[in-house]
Amino acid sequence: MNQTSQTTEEFIIPKNEIRLTDGTTFHSYRTEGSLCMHHEEFDYKQGIAKIRKPWIEKRESRGDKNFSQMYYARRGEITEEMRFVAMRENVSPEFVMNEVKIGRAIIPSNKNHLELEPMIIGKKFLVKVNANIGNSAISSSIEEEVEKLRWALRWGSDTVMDLSTGKNIHETREWIIRNSPAPIGTVPLYQALEKVKGKAENLNIDVYLETLIEQAEQGVDYFTIHAGVLHDYVRLTEKRVTGIVSRGGSIMARWCLHHKKENFLYEHFDRINEVMKKYGVSYSLGDGLRPGCIADANDEAQFAELRTLGELTKKAWEEDVQVMVEGPGHVPLHLIEENVRLQSELCNEAPFYTLGPLVTDIAPGYDHITSAIGAAMIAWHGTAMLCYVTPKEHLGLPNKQDVKDGMIAYKIAAHAADLAKGHPGAQERDNLLSKARFEFRWEDQFALSLDPELAQSYHDETLPQDGMKKAHFCSMCGPHFCSMHLTQELRKEEASRK
């Protein structure tokens, strides 16, 4: 797989290029950006190219006050960001503008994230995948976090959330943003809580807004904000098996109960809106009351919050601020569709962004699989972006291998959904790979697969010889029982008879 790009008068669009031995070339969506960062000497302190600088300067010089893409879309202005994503997704800029205008898609793009190569999240576009990175109490260095970012993008992450909660979170975030061609999301509540020394009851709108501005200044593209965890809803979680499993949700619940007051994020949503507008940050309305196990799926608490998120979506839209809405979590297969349907109705088709969901609780250590099943289903029904789950979910902080395993499982889920939705062109890669498989072009089959090295190593485990890369069988069925070889022989004989 080579990095390549489509260079137009205006843009350099990142693409991967796969050249096949039959002369075909296949291009795929590239999340690593147009600049390859994967060389040894890469120094994160340089950051990457600031391709949006001229775009933003133009808007600032004319005195824009709202930097949201929805604001521009509603004024009928096709931005560079819209043209960029249109080329990435092979659709017209007008189509992009319209989807953003009606709120069915968002282009998360803080005006201060000048390194961003824009991408779009919405059900009419390719299904996207988000990877979470960030240290916890067991800290890792800034360099390690930047490396994790690059690693996640390497395996196809479309957006990355920095969920750091440890030390140096400001500086870590700075270098993540300066090195990311992909949108970066955060949960500002985590840093706000650090500012009040971990005491949830000491939180208030001022320290929160201060944090919001600090992070927006750095260039965070979307914020998870738990404004839907209302005071009244907390009691709805009392009978749950696993209570509140969102960190942000449990912090806000604690605040509400302690003060016997309404969630200050809900109460001061207007002030939050102002920050979002000013920087062009998008909402990722957090589902603080998402179910944490099969038993709690689709319960009253979850759907009460979802209704509030629908209300907040409208409020955000009144100010032309872009919104996506977060979803569960843990949901059995038969209850998945209801989640998408309700979210779509209550939030007027604002993009849905779900964590999995896991379709069973009984396989810790394999939750990338339990959740890829739910993720494929929910994305098929209309979820626009999937937050990945790694094999370490519920058990510990993921390492590099876990990040990769989670990403691959989710690229599979997202692609399966694109196929099922009949997304134009989605099946091309499947068809090319299957054709290569049938024609025993092993090298092409490997090259087209999501993880070429692994596919080849599996093949080579039993048949490492170079000649076997042309063999008309593999060790699975062996030379005498290779059905594809038998079919080929059949076709040849039939052809010669005609």
Add this chain to the structure above:
Amino acid sequence: MNQTSQTTEEFIIPKNEIRLTDGTTFHSYRTEGSLCMHHEEFDYKQGIAKIRKPWIEKRESRGDKNFSQMYYARRGEITEEMRFVAMRENVSPEFVMNEVKIGRAIIPSNKNHLELEPMIIGKKFLVKVNANIGNSAISSSIEEEVEKLRWALRWGSDTVMDLSTGKNIHETREWIIRNSPAPIGTVPLYQALEKVKGKAENLNIDVYLETLIEQAEQGVDYFTIHAGVLHDYVRLTEKRVTGIVSRGGSIMARWCLHHKKENFLYEHFDRINEVMKKYGVSYSLGDGLRPGCIADANDEAQFAELRTLGELTKKAWEEDVQVMVEGPGHVPLHLIEENVRLQSELCNEAPFYTLGPLVTDIAPGYDHITSAIGAAMIAWHGTAMLCYVTPKEHLGLPNKQDVKDGMIAYKIAAHAADLAKGHPGAQERDNLLSKARFEFRWEDQFALSLDPELAQSYHDETLPQDGMKKAHFCSMCGPHFCSMHLTQELRKEEASRK
């Protein structure tokens, strides 16, 4: 996890027992049988206990001519096998008898497989998983194959297919059966082909029946028989991207085209029926024309064969022979339901037994995941048994780790479907595990998971200290941001306020 069993006057029912630290005990379905074979000194040449000996002797002494469970069910006789599976599945023997009678469930049980601890396959019962074992040209020893059998059962395989095609296949099969408490399936065509020195055109009904009888004598419980690959259907595969990908299908297609005659398995189905009756073997009607890639899914060839399988199901039932029907393969998410619906209609609800299906072709090396997604979906819609796919699919012969990885992915898929179908009791394990998770009973969480050792090792990677098995957090979110800990604190405070 301990092996245990439920001992009644009549039977010893195999079960797994998990004792939790809160005093609860959880019992789960055990596929390894009532005798633990996992000790060092185990000698496969002894075989395991022949629990069905008295049951079969009784039937032989009274001169039964048909040993099919459907035969007994239709006469209103509740057999030991039916009582055994009723206890395993926690339903009434009458219910089992009725499901077998109407053909909606089968109990594969050759009268010569005396070691069998009966199990049932049907959509009203727990979803089952089959593992394929067997050597290919790269041969392995008999001992290795018996070890693979035990390994597959260890990870929860409900039935095992021996797909050996190499040397010593008779003897290998013998020892697999003599050591298996689970039903064993084969594809007799493979051995028949060896008998005619690999020349498909030299096959005929006599050598086939001879092979069938040889294998039935040994005790094979179900035969995959590709009697639906009709002469006329072969041309329907001409335009396919990957042609015919079933080994049996491609062999029969070759035979038909060579002789310009109808498939001899179809033509002589009555004679095959006679063997099935005599030994009580069940059909697994092979889908020789299943799609081998997304592009070929749900095509004319596939559904033409399915109609013929429906016709053959009726023929088998006329002789009281049990039937299940094999299904695909490679199917995108949105075409999965149609497969189940058509199969159910055309085959009058005879159990469906599908291979995956894979929902995309682009991830060789990860096809246990691409196919677990399809498997969960198709089982939810009514597939009774899932044939697993390992990470090595399309690339090579699976090793032990691949067998385990494939099995776990499929236990997840099967269980997810049981949950979605609302199978009674299916959610108990999820609920117990989630409760243990919420209460930070780490040891219990590990014990209840599908792979306790792996779950524990993932946890211990960052927090290996013994004290951490009681800690109210893990390294994923860290001590200050553990949402479950925060919820617990909240509940405590609320309780103290009341």
